[in-house]
Amino acid sequence: MALYLGIDGGGTGCRAAVADASGRILGLGQAGPANIASDPDSAAANILQALDIALKAAGGGTIHAAGLGLAGANAAGAPDRLRAALPFEHVAIVTDAITAIKGALGPDDGIVAALGTGSVFASQIGGTIRQIGGRGLVLGDEASGAWIGRALLAQTLRAVDGFTHFTPLLQGVLQEHGSPDAIVARSLTSRPADFATLAPRVAKSSDPAAAAIMAQATKDTAEAIALLQPFNSLPVTFLGGLGPAFAARLHHLAQRPAKGTALDGALLLARQAA
Amino acid sequence: MALYLGIDGGGTGCRAAVADASGRILGLGQAGPANIASDPDSAAANILQALDIALKAAGGGTIHAAGLGLAGANAAGAPDRLRAALPFEHVAIVTDAITAIKGALGPDDGIVAALGTGSVFASQIGGTIRQIGGRGLVLGDEASGAWIGRALLAQTLRAVDGFTHFTPLLQGVLQEHGSPDAIVARSLTSRPADFATLAPRVAKSSDPAAAAIMAQATKDTAEAIALLQPFNSLPVTFLGGLGPAFAARLHHLAQRPAKGTALDGALLLARQAA
Known part of the structure; x- marks a missing residue:
C-alpha cells in the first residue's frame, strides 16, 4: 500500500x-x-x-x-x-x-489571513497560490502579534515624549517596566515572539491606545485581503492566534472556517x- | 591652574x-x-x-x-x-x-534636531534641556538614517507584493539584492548603521518612492520640533549626517548653525x- x-x-x-x-x-x-x-x-x-x-x-x-x-x-x-x-x-x-x-x-478557491506571531496573506485560485506579506517584523508583518506588541511599547514611549496622550493601558505598560529606558532595553533583546506576548491584551482592551493600534492593524489586514480579491468574491479564512480578533473586526467580509x-x-x- | x-x-x-x-x-x-x-x-x-x-x-x-x-x-x-x-x-x-x-x-535657548544613524530632538530653555525621541530603531528613531534605509527596503517588498507601484529606485534595490528573500535575510542581520548606509541615496533622490519616504520623515521631524517649541520662537539647529537634508526641507523654520x-x-x- x-x-x-x-x-x-x-x-x-x-x-x-x-x-x-x-x-x-x-x-x-x-x-x-x-x-x-x-x-x-x-x-x-x-x-x-x-x-x-x-x-x-x-x-x-x-x-x-x-x-x-x-x-x-x-x-x-x-x-x-x-x-x-x-x-x-x-x-x-x-x-x-x-x-x-x-x-x-x-482544493477550493479562497483567501487566507494568517495572523499569529507573524502575519501572511494568500489567495488560492484554480490551485495557484499567491502569497503576500510574511516578510518578518523588521520590514513588515503588519497586524501580527509581534507588530501589535511592538506598537504598544512604541506608543508608550510616544506618550512619555508627549506626542500622544497617556491612557490607562500605556500608563500600566510604563509602570510595569519601571522606566522608558527599561522599555528601550527590552526592545533591544526582544524577538518577535516576545513582542507578541503583549498582543492579546491589546486585542481584548477597550483602551483608546489599544483601539488605535487595532484600528491600524485592521486597516492593514483589510488592505492585504482587498489586494488578493479578484472581484470581492472569495471568502476569507482567518488563521492564527489573532485570527478570531480580526475575523470579528472584519465581520462584513464573507468568511469560511478552515x-x-x-x-x-x-x-x-x-x-x-x- | x-x-x-x-x-x-x-x-x-x-x-x-x-x-x-x-x-x-x-x-x-x-x-x-x-x-x-x-x-x-x-x-x-x-x-x-x-x-x-x-x-x-x-x-x-x-x-x-x-x-x-x-x-x-x-x-x-x-x-x-x-x-x-x-x-x-x-x-x-x-x-x-x-x-x-x-x-x-x-548656553543659549534653542532647539536641536540631530539626524544621523539615529534621531533625537531637544530644546534648551533657561539651561534646562528637554529631550524627546532617541529611543532606537526598533521602537522609534523616526526620520533617522536607519529609519530611512529600513523604509526603503520595506517599500521595495511592498512593491513586490503589489501594495505600491514599483519605481526605478525600488526596482534597483530589488535587482541589487537579487530577490525579496535576500532583502528579508539582510533585514535579519542588519544593525541600524547598516540600514543607514542606504539613507543618503534616498535623501538625494527625486524618485517618487524616495520622495514619499522623505516626506514622511520630514513630517515626523517637523512634528518633533513643533512639540518642543514653546511659542514657535526658538531657532532650530540641525545636526548629524542628514541634518542638512532636513534643514533644506524645513527652510521655513528659523535656523541657526551649531x-x-x-x-x-x-x-x-x-x-x-x-
Missing part, C-alpha cells in the same frame, strides 16, 4: 502524519524544531524522528511521497540540502505558510507530489 | 579635550570606543587613555572637573560604575546626545560641574 507523509515543521516543533492514498491518517508523530534555514541538520534529524514515530503508529510500510511545510524553506538553497537527506521518491518542500494555506482551503490544519495541507501536497 | 576635561565618547571612538577655566583648549586626545552600557571596562580604559594623551599635550596638570558625554549613559547603573573608576573631584556624566546639544547651543561640537558641550558641562 502506498503511504503518504505530511510534515508541519516550525521553530518550536515538528509534526508528522502518515496517511493512505485516500487521505485517511494512519499514524501521527512529533519531534523537535524544524527550521531548515537556521539549523538544517537538526531539522532533518527531527523530521526523520517524527516520521519514524508516525510510521510505527501506522504499523510500518514505505513512504511513496512526502509533502513538507517547513519554516525557513524560503531561504535560498535550504530545500535542496534537505531533499538530499530524505529517502523518498517524491518530495515537495514549501514554507509552513503554504501548507497552512493548503490545509485551510483544501477546512483543516497545516498537517492536512502537507498531506495534500504529498498526494499532489506523487 | 585648574584644568577641565571634556569627553565625547560613542560606539566608534572617544575624544578628550583639556581646557583652562576660560574654555581655551590646551590639549586633545583620542582613543577607542566608550559605550559604558555595552562594555564599561574598556570604556573606562579608553577614556583614561584619551585623557592621558590630552593632558600630556596640555603640558600636564590636575583635572579639577570633568564632563563626559557617553553612549549608554542612560542605562541604569552605568554612570555610577564609571564614576567610581574616575579619579576626579567633580564629574558629570550624561549621554552623548546631551553634550551634542550643549555644544550646539552653548555653536560648537559635542566636545565643546562636554567642556561646558565640566565647568558647570565644578
Whole structure:
C-alpha cells in the first residue's frame, strides 16, 4: 500500500502524519524544531524522528511521497540540502505558510489571513497560490502579534515624549517596566515572539491606545485581503492566534472556517507530489 | 591652574579635550570606543587613555572637573560604575546626545534636531534641556538614517507584493539584492548603521518612492520640533549626517548653525560641574 507523509515543521516543533492514498491518517508523530534555514541538520534529524514515530503508529510500510511545510524553506538553497537527506521518491518542500494555506482551503478557491506571531496573506485560485506579506517584523508583518506588541511599547514611549496622550493601558505598560529606558532595553533583546506576548491584551482592551493600534492593524489586514480579491468574491479564512480578533473586526467580509490544519495541507501536497 | 576635561565618547571612538577655566583648549586626545552600557571596562580604559594623551599635550596638570558625554549613559547603573573608576573631584556624566546639544547651543535657548544613524530632538530653555525621541530603531528613531534605509527596503517588498507601484529606485534595490528573500535575510542581520548606509541615496533622490519616504520623515521631524517649541520662537539647529537634508526641507523654520561640537558641550558641562 502506498503511504503518504505530511510534515508541519516550525521553530518550536515538528509534526508528522502518515496517511493512505485516500487521505485517511494512519499514524501521527512529533519531534523537535524544524527550521531548515537556521539549523538544517537538526531539522532533518527531527523530521526523520517524527516520521519514524508516525510510521510505527501506522504499523510500518514505505513512504511513496512526502509533502513538507517547513519554516525557513524560503531561504535560498535550504530545500535542496534537505531533499538530499530524505529517502523518498517524491518530495515537495514549501514554507509552513503554504501548507497552512493548503490545509485551510483544501482544493477550493479562497483567501487566507494568517495572523499569529507573524502575519501572511494568500489567495488560492484554480490551485495557484499567491502569497503576500510574511516578510518578518523588521520590514513588515503588519497586524501580527509581534507588530501589535511592538506598537504598544512604541506608543508608550510616544506618550512619555508627549506626542500622544497617556491612557490607562500605556500608563500600566510604563509602570510595569519601571522606566522608558527599561522599555528601550527590552526592545533591544526582544524577538518577535516576545513582542507578541503583549498582543492579546491589546486585542481584548477597550483602551483608546489599544483601539488605535487595532484600528491600524485592521486597516492593514483589510488592505492585504482587498489586494488578493479578484472581484470581492472569495471568502476569507482567518488563521492564527489573532485570527478570531480580526475575523470579528472584519465581520462584513464573507468568511469560511478552515477546512483543516497545516498537517492536512502537507498531506495534500504529498498526494499532489506523487 | 585648574584644568577641565571634556569627553565625547560613542560606539566608534572617544575624544578628550583639556581646557583652562576660560574654555581655551590646551590639549586633545583620542582613543577607542566608550559605550559604558555595552562594555564599561574598556570604556573606562579608553577614556583614561584619551585623557592621558590630552593632558600630556596640555603640558600636564590636575583635572579639577570633568564632563563626559557617553553612549549608554542612560542605562541604569552605568554612570555610577564609571564614576567610581574616575579619579576626579567633580564629574558629570550624561549621554552623548546631551553634550551634542550643549555644544550646539552653548548656553543659549534653542532647539536641536540631530539626524544621523539615529534621531533625537531637544530644546534648551533657561539651561534646562528637554529631550524627546532617541529611543532606537526598533521602537522609534523616526526620520533617522536607519529609519530611512529600513523604509526603503520595506517599500521595495511592498512593491513586490503589489501594495505600491514599483519605481526605478525600488526596482534597483530589488535587482541589487537579487530577490525579496535576500532583502528579508539582510533585514535579519542588519544593525541600524547598516540600514543607514542606504539613507543618503534616498535623501538625494527625486524618485517618487524616495520622495514619499522623505516626506514622511520630514513630517515626523517637523512634528518633533513643533512639540518642543514653546511659542514657535526658538531657532532650530540641525545636526548629524542628514541634518542638512532636513534643514533644506524645513527652510521655513528659523535656523541657526551649531555653536560648537559635542566636545565643546562636554567642556561646558565640566565647568558647570565644578
